[in-house]
Amino acid sequence: MMMTEPKAKQAKRGGAPVCYISRVESFSACHRLHSIHLSDEENKRIFGKCNNPNGHGHNYKVEVTLRGSVDPKTGMVINLVDLKQYMKKAIMDTMDHKHLDLDVPYFKHVVSTTENVAVFIWDQLQEMLPDNAQLHEVKVHETDKNVVVYRGE
Ligand SMILES: Nc1nc2c(c(=O)[nH]1)N=C([C@H](O)[C@H](O)COP(=O)(O)OP(=O)(O)OP(=O)(O)O)CN2
Numbered sequence: 001m002m003m004t005e006p007k008a009k010q011a012k013r014g015g016a017p018v019c020y021i022s023r024v025e026s027f028s029a030c031h032r033l034h035s036i037h038l039s040d041e042e043n044k045r046i047f048g049k050c051n052n053p054n055g056h057g058h059n060y061k062v063e064v065t066l067r068g069s070v071d072p073k074t075g076m077v078i079n080l081v082d083l084k085q086y087m088k089k090a091i092m093d094t095m096d097h098k099h100l101d102l103d104v105p106y107f108k109h110v111v112s113t114t115e116n117v118a119v120f121i122w123d124q125l126q127e128m129l130p131d132n133a134q135l136h137e138v139k140v141h142e143t144d145k146n147v148v149v150y151r152g153e
């Protein structure tokens with residue numbers, strides 16, 4: 001039985017097939033939209049109810065997508081069990097059941113908008129992923145209606 005793709009087919013494609021592989025995690029956190037670069041009046045005007053000092057919470061959903069060639073021997077771009085561990089460290093251990101602005105040092109000086117949450121997750125993952133797995137996209141659902149996509153630009 002042939003275990004790997006026939007060489008002729010691979011040559012036609014110009015190498016191993018490239019796939020995009022995703023995994024989703026959910027975490028709960030609270031936050032307050034407040035910028036240290038704005039006055040209290042400006043913060044209230046721009047962020048409105050989201051600037052309330054008591055904060056508010058979300059059940060975030062994060063979809064991480066990697067791009068890579070399918071290893072002919074394993075049939076995988078990355079082992080999803082490994083991706084699960086990277087996402088646990090980068091997302092769950094850092095932000096789940098936390099107050100983003102008080103518990104995550106990054107957000108002491110950066111406003112905890114969904115845009116910045118996506119960038120933060122990207123930067124965290126980028127530091128841990130192996131060289132052969134290329135980070136393609138981080139998609140953060142703050143609510144069912146509010147979604148941000150970051151692709152490292
Ligand atoms: N560009 C951004 N704008 C806003 C963000 C953000 O992350 N990026 N975040 C918020 C708040 O966090 C807020 O929780 C979301 O506001 P809103 O859409 O009003 O959420 P609701 O739950 O009230 O949505 P409904 O439409 O009422 O269901 C604000 N802006």
Ligand SMILES: [Zn+2]
Nearest residue numbers: 031050056058
């Ligand atoms: Zn919010």
